[in-house]
Amino acid sequence: MASPDQLVGSLESLTPESFTTESERVRAWEQNWVNGATNASIKTLIDAGIFAKWIKIGGRPAKAGNLAELVNAVEILIKRMMRQISGQHLIVEVGEDKYATTPWVEKLVSDPAFPSMYGEFYKNLNVAMFRTLPYFLGENGFKNPTDVVSSNWQYMTGKSSSFFEDVGTNAELRNSFNDAIKCHSKYNLTPWPDVFPTDSLAQGAKPDGALVVDMGGGKGHDLTKFNVRHPDAPQGSLILQDVPDILKDMKPVGHISVQPHDFFQPQLVKGARAYFMHNVLHDWADPEVIQVLKNIPGAMETGYSLILVHESLISTLNPSPLVTVSDITVMACLSAKERTEKEWDKLFQEAGLRIIKIWKTVEAVESIIEAELA
Known part of the structure; x- marks a missing residue:
C-alpha cells in the first residue's frame, strides 16, 4: 500500500x-x-x-x-x-x-458538530457564495474586492448586512458556522501547540496574569487545545474573546474564562503573555487588519507580551491548493484575502510591531507569526 x-x-x-x-x-x-x-x-x-x-x-x-x-x-x-x-x-x-x-x-x-458541515453551512454559505461570485466580480468590472459591506455577500443575499452580522443574528446559521469551524480545526488542522513551542509561553508566564488571550476565538477550540497541552495553566488565565452574539450561551469552562470583546476596540486585557488570533485577520482587508493590530500594543508589556497570528501563508511559488481555496473563500464572503510573508511583514510594521519568527511545520497547512512591539 x-x-x-x-x-x-x-x-x-x-x-x-x-x-x-x-x-x-x-x-x-x-x-x-x-x-x-x-x-x-x-x-x-x-x-x-x-x-x-x-x-x-x-x-x-x-x-x-x-x-x-x-x-x-x-x-x-x-x-x-x-x-x-x-x-x-x-x-x-x-x-x-x-x-x-x-x-x-x-x-x-x-460528533454533534460534524453534520452541521452539510447543513446551513452547505446551503447558505459554501455553495451559495461561490455560485454568485463570478457574476458579482463581472458586474463590478473585475476589480479586486476589498469592501466588506459592498461584497459578494451583499450581492448574494440582497441585504446590506455583512457576513458576520448575518451569522451573528441567525441562530441556525451561527450554530452551523461555529460547528464547521470547530470541525475544520479538529479534523483538518494541526493543533497550534504542535506548530508553536507553547512551553515557552507557559514557562515564562507570570502566575497572576493572563496567559493566552484568544481574540475572535469562537467557541474556544484553540484554547482547549492549549489547555490539553498545559493542564496546569492558572485558573481563568486562558481568556476567550469574541463578540456577544458568538459567545451566546458560552460559560467559563475549566481554565478558560469568557470575555465579550470587539477587536476593533482597544484590547481590554493588559500584560498578557500572548495575544492569539487564529484565522481572524484573513477575514479582513488590509486597512481593517492594521486597525486590529494597532489595538493590541497599548495592552502589551515590552519584552514579555507576544502576538501570535495563526494563518495560512500563500507561497510565492507553487502555493498550496488548500490555501488558494481559502483565499477565494474569504474573497467570496468577506472581500478579504490570504497573504504572503511579505504582505504580512508590511502590515505588522504599519501597526508598530516586529515579526520575530514565522513558525512552520511540514505537516501543518497554517503557520504562526510571532511578533512583538517594535
Missing part, C-alpha cells in the same frame, strides 16, 4: 500527459463534478436519519432497503444516495446493494 506521502506526490505530479486516453482524463475530472452530488446525498441521508439509525442497530453491513425501512423512507431513493457516497468511499460496498460503515459514518453520528 502506498504511503500518504507517495499518494500526495502522485497527485501533485499529474499533468495532461499523465493520461494516455481521453477517458482516463475524464475519470479524474469527474472527481470535481461529483462533489455537489455527494454533499447533497450526504445531507439527505443525514436528514432522513439513516446514519444515526444504522449505528444505533450496531453498524453492521446492511442493504439499502433495510436502512430505508428503519426511517420509513422509499427504498429506491436511499439506494441512489447510498450508491453515490459509496462511490466516494464514504461507505463501503460489500455486496450487491449492501454497504458497511466507515470511521467517517461513526464520526458523523458521534
Whole structure:
C-alpha cells in the first residue's frame, strides 16, 4: 500500500500527459463534478436519519432497503444516495446493494458538530457564495474586492448586512458556522501547540496574569487545545474573546474564562503573555487588519507580551491548493484575502510591531507569526 506521502506526490505530479486516453482524463475530472452530488446525498441521508439509525442497530453491513425501512423512507431513493457516497468511499460496498460503515459514518453520528458541515453551512454559505461570485466580480468590472459591506455577500443575499452580522443574528446559521469551524480545526488542522513551542509561553508566564488571550476565538477550540497541552495553566488565565452574539450561551469552562470583546476596540486585557488570533485577520482587508493590530500594543508589556497570528501563508511559488481555496473563500464572503510573508511583514510594521519568527511545520497547512512591539 502506498504511503500518504507517495499518494500526495502522485497527485501533485499529474499533468495532461499523465493520461494516455481521453477517458482516463475524464475519470479524474469527474472527481470535481461529483462533489455537489455527494454533499447533497450526504445531507439527505443525514436528514432522513439513516446514519444515526444504522449505528444505533450496531453498524453492521446492511442493504439499502433495510436502512430505508428503519426511517420509513422509499427504498429506491436511499439506494441512489447510498450508491453515490459509496462511490466516494464514504461507505463501503460489500455486496450487491449492501454497504458497511466507515470511521467517517461513526464520526458523523458521534460528533454533534460534524453534520452541521452539510447543513446551513452547505446551503447558505459554501455553495451559495461561490455560485454568485463570478457574476458579482463581472458586474463590478473585475476589480479586486476589498469592501466588506459592498461584497459578494451583499450581492448574494440582497441585504446590506455583512457576513458576520448575518451569522451573528441567525441562530441556525451561527450554530452551523461555529460547528464547521470547530470541525475544520479538529479534523483538518494541526493543533497550534504542535506548530508553536507553547512551553515557552507557559514557562515564562507570570502566575497572576493572563496567559493566552484568544481574540475572535469562537467557541474556544484553540484554547482547549492549549489547555490539553498545559493542564496546569492558572485558573481563568486562558481568556476567550469574541463578540456577544458568538459567545451566546458560552460559560467559563475549566481554565478558560469568557470575555465579550470587539477587536476593533482597544484590547481590554493588559500584560498578557500572548495575544492569539487564529484565522481572524484573513477575514479582513488590509486597512481593517492594521486597525486590529494597532489595538493590541497599548495592552502589551515590552519584552514579555507576544502576538501570535495563526494563518495560512500563500507561497510565492507553487502555493498550496488548500490555501488558494481559502483565499477565494474569504474573497467570496468577506472581500478579504490570504497573504504572503511579505504582505504580512508590511502590515505588522504599519501597526508598530516586529515579526520575530514565522513558525512552520511540514505537516501543518497554517503557520504562526510571532511578533512583538517594535
